[in-house]
Amino acid sequence: MxxxxxxxxxxxxxxxxxxxxxxxxxxxxxxxxxxxxxxxxxxxxxxxxxxxxxxxxxxxxxxxxxxxxxxxxxxxxxxxxxxxxxxxxxxxxxxxxxxxxxxxxxxxxxxxxxxxxxxxxxxxxxxxxxxxxxxxxxSAFIQIDSLKEEMRFAYSEFRSKANRNLNNKKWFKTLQNYGKDLDEPLAELYIYAFLSDRGNQFHNYYLEDLKTNSYYDELLERLQDSYPNSSYAKQYEAELTSDKFIVFPSEEKSSFNWSYLWVGLLIVSVLLNLWFLISAKNKKSKQHIEAKEQLTKQEQNVLDLLLGDNTNKDIAETLFVSVSTVKTHVNNVYKKLNVNSRNELKSLFTK
Missing domain, CATH: 2.60.40.10 (Immunoglobulins)
Incomplete structure (x- = not known):
């Protein structure tokens, strides 16, 4: 013990x-x-x-x-x-x-x-x-730097645009594969920082590669597995998201098409306006019917003639009654419909 x-x-x-x-x-x-x-x-x-x-x-x-x-x-x-x-x-x-x-x-x-x-x-x-x-x-970084020295020599051997284009493609993949073979995400991150640097000749090639190559998402998984919650994993994830937005702008927008939303809202707005108009018309018609039901048959006749802009004398001649009788019917119509003039009466039945 x-x-x-x-x-x-x-x-x-x-x-x-x-x-x-x-x-x-x-x-x-x-x-x-x-x-x-x-x-x-x-x-x-x-x-x-x-x-x-x-x-x-x-x-x-x-x-x-x-x-x-x-x-x-x-x-x-x-x-x-x-x-x-x-x-x-x-x-x-x-x-x-x-x-x-x-x-x-x-x-x-x-x-x-x-x-x-x-x-x-x-x-x-x-x-x-x-x-x-x-x-x-x-020593992973030292090994990568040695490989980069070989790359610089290859570029300096013959200076031409054609040579640069061939070397860009060759060395981009060479460095990327070399980092993956080292089996150390931080070493891959060292290479990624070099290849994706905006001031680097490889940057445009990197953006093109990002469109089709699953390597970058796989590297994120390796970083998160080996170095969870580290500044390296968080920074890489943020940069990868930003760069994907650059190379896939149409896909980002297609995830939510605003034009469809506006068309949909316009259709809904038109339908709602039609519904309100029809509802208002039906409500008004119902109100007219209920208002007329309060009147006698003769008062309804007087109402129709009033709405037709007939004078008291015209109404008396049409109904074969005296003008004083017409005035009595008009006052009863006003009282029952809670109006004080012909204009208010017309407003009640026209708007």
Missing amino acids: RYLVYVIIFFFGNVAVAQHHFQGHIDNERWQSEVYLSVIEDYRTLDGINDEQIITKVKTDSSGFFKFDQNLLDIQQKIYKLHVDNCTSSNQSSNHFDGHCTDYKDILFIAKRTDSITFPLSFDAQMFCDIDSNNPKT
Whole structure:
């Protein structure tokens, strides 16, 4: 039992103090003696120097040796960067921390909290040296950069539009397939950021490829599976949605055709107006019938003649009664229909 306790203490104690170990050499005569470690949360900011991404820094010894022994990294794999530069501390505020230091060298890699990595002796030869790491994914970016160097050589071999078009198609697929074969979504994301960059010669080819290639949706699934809720997966999903809207504008619109809506509303409006008119006419007709039912037969005759713009004298001659009798009938009609003049009477039966 006592030995079991020792084993548990040893195991969890090591987990609790898990650290990353990064080391290497730089040329102190070429670079300042400070090496910076940064974390890249936004894969569109892989280039340049950004003070918001810097985690820590160490000083080299007289031989140029540097070492990071800390526990600052995430347990999940992320993209990190080491860089050296010749931006002096006096002008850091104006260029170094605004990403405008042109005299710098960096190396991108994949790592997590428990990794131990030895970097090449010279950043200048990083693409031709192996990184010694306990994490097989660490050097994925270095391998991709080596392939990109081969690509640049192929483009420079013969400079013509025809050669560029052939190389665009060839190297686009070569890089894409190479990233997939590495079996690391972050490495694929590194290639995607390069191929889809709006300032890149591959951008138009990427937009065309997006129309028919299911690779991009599959990459999103791999990112979400390997790095759920990470900034990488969320950023990629947002960019993919935006780019799909660019290449499929008609499909986005066809999902809801506004012209159909307006035509439908117009038809409904016409039908409702017809219904209101018919209903109003029927209601008016009913009101007329109910109003006339209140009158005697003779009063109804007088009403019809009044609506025909006949004078009292005309009505008396038509009905063979005296004018005073007509006036009596007219007053009774007014009273029963709750009007005070011929105009109100006409309004009741005409509008």
